Amino acid sequence: MESDLFTVETGSRLVTDVTDVVAAFCDGRGDGLCHVFAPHATAGLALMELGSGSEQDLQDMVERLVPRDDRYRHRHGSCGHGADHLLPVLVQPSIVLPVLDGRLQLGTWQSVVIVDSNVDNTERQLRCSWLVGS
Amino acid sequence: MESDLFTVETGSRLVTDVTDVVAAFCDGRGDGLCHVFAPHATAGLALMELGSGSEQDLQDMVERLVPRDDRYRHRHGSCGHGADHLLPVLVQPSIVLPVLDGRLQLGTWQSVVIVDSNVDNTERQLRCSWLVGS
Amino acid sequence: MESDLFTVETGSRLVTDVTDVVAAFCDGRGDGLCHVFAPHATAGLALMELGSGSEQDLQDMVERLVPRDDRYRHRHGSCGHGADHLLPVLVQPSIVLPVLDGRLQLGTWQSVVIVDSNVDNTERQLRCSWLVGS
Numbered sequence: 001m002e003s004d005l006f007t008v009e010t011g012s013r014l015v016t017d018v019t020d021v022v023a024a025f026c027d028g029r030g031d032g033l034c035h036v037f038a039p040h041a042t043a044g045l046a047l048m049e050l051g052s053g054s055e056q057d058l059q060d061m062v063e064r065l066v067p068r069d070d071r072y073r074h075r076h077g078s079c080g081h082g083a084d085h086l087l088p089v090l091v092q093p094s095i096v097l098p099v100l101d102g103r104l105q106l107g108t109w110q111s112v113v114i115v116d117s118n119v120d121n122t123e124r125q126l127r128c129s130w131l132v133g134s
Numbered sequence: 135m136e137s138d139l140f141t142v143e144t145g146s147r148l149v150t151d152v153t154d155v156v157a158a159f160c161d162g163r164g165d166g167l168c169h170v171f172a173p174h175a176t177a178g179l180a181l182m183e184l185g186s187g188s189e190q191d192l193q194d195m196v197e198r199l200v201p202r203d204d205r206y207r208h209r210h211g212s213c214g215h216g217a218d219h220l221l222p223v224l225v226q227p228s229i230v231l232p233v234l235d236g237r238l239q240l241g242t243w244q245s246v247v248i249v250d251s252n253v254d255n256t257e258r259q260l261r262c263s264w265l266v267g268s
Numbered sequence: 269m270e271s272d273l274f275t276v277e278t279g280s281r282l283v284t285d286v287t288d289v290v291a292a293f294c295d296g297r298g299d300g301l302c303h304v305f306a307p308h309a310t311a312g313l314a315l316m317e318l319g320s321g322s323e324q325d326l327q328d329m330v331e332r333l334v335p336r337d338d339r340y341r342h343r344h345g346s347c348g349h350g351a352d353h354l355l356p357v358l359v360q361p362s363i364v365l366p367v368l369d370g371r372l373q374l375g376t377w378q379s380v381v382i383v384d385s386n387v388d389n390t391e392r393q394l395r396c397s398w399l400v401g402s
Contacts, residue, residue, distance in 0.1 A: 003299070039374060129301060133265055
């Protein structure tokens with residue numbers, strides 16, 4: 001199976017655009033499906049519009065749904081780190097994307113992003129795997 | 135790859151049943167997996183029971199988790215449209231379904247639905263792609 | 269397609285570890301993707317760290333997001349059962365996992381779990397299907 005592991009600089013951002021990484025992996029491959037996977041317990045993958053304010057809106061929503069405070073049993077690292085471990089239950093770290101003629105068939109406003117509220121990790125890995133359709 | 139794009143009338147409903155569209159795409163194809171994808175920044179895909187009140191319960195839950203008010207940075211169109219852009223982060227617009235002998239292997243109470251809180255779009259596209267298992 | 273249906277004892281737990289079931293299904297299969305699917309309207313699948321308190325944190329989060337009270341239209345069985353039907357909209361019951369040389373390529377802290385708040389069902393089914401990559 002054609003499957004590559006990429007290292008992505010996520011800094012302390014909640015949202016990191018990886019559309020280019022995934023698009024480059026698919027480039028030249030023809031028709032099929034691209035599986036994107038984040039092998040981390042505090043990262044998820046999503047499709048969203050970028051550059052119109054939704055990154056900050058998402059930050060606010062995450063703070064509402066899983067507040068970074070001292071309520072969690074899972075506690076080590078930064079205060080509120082337990083919240084980081086709940087987010088991937090809501091934002092699955094596995095997604096399949098359609099590809100035609102080597103190009104991602106995303107909607108106009110869809111970008112592929114890593115969602116990671118864990119500010120203690122500034123690099124994440126991303127595994128892309130290729131499936132030929134039939 | 136056998137991959138078709140369907141246009142679905144979603145009206146102003148939060149939940150639109152697309153089980154028949156997906157089932158018809160799979161019909162006659164044998165064993166494999168069906169990938170269903172919504173190429174939109176404000177739509178997600180889910181499996182849920184229909185006709186027993188959960189559609190309205192989901193509406194209420196969405197209003198609790200991402201209220202349609204003026205809190206969002208992402209603002210254009212209807213008031214609260216920023217919320218529409220957060221929902222697909224929680225309800226992924228990509229799902230893979232098992233198929234045996236051309237028939238979706240869903241549970242008794244599972245229907246395939248588009249979840250879209252964006253009342254300004256009354257039509258959505260759905261891409262179904264086929265993968266033969268092995 | 270190599271696709272097997274397993275019966276898993278979930279008791280009245282919210283979180284049930286099924287990593288071993290999925291790993292055993294993949295064992296010996298080489299490189300590919302494993303599709304895991306729960307054919308139930310009240311169950312989801314997730315990847316999370318186990319044994320560090322996140323199970324109880326998740327229980328608390330679920331109670332916050334979809335409280336088990338009498339607010340739901342969907343009402344039969346235990347009080348709050350309507351909540352069970354909303355959880356899989358947030359926690360999709362379908363996930364694809366990468367496999368190399370017959371081994372799941374999960375992160376160090378990722379376990380595969382069934383998330384099911386429905387205390388009235390103590391057994392759940394899990395369908396694993398195999399896709400050879402290319």
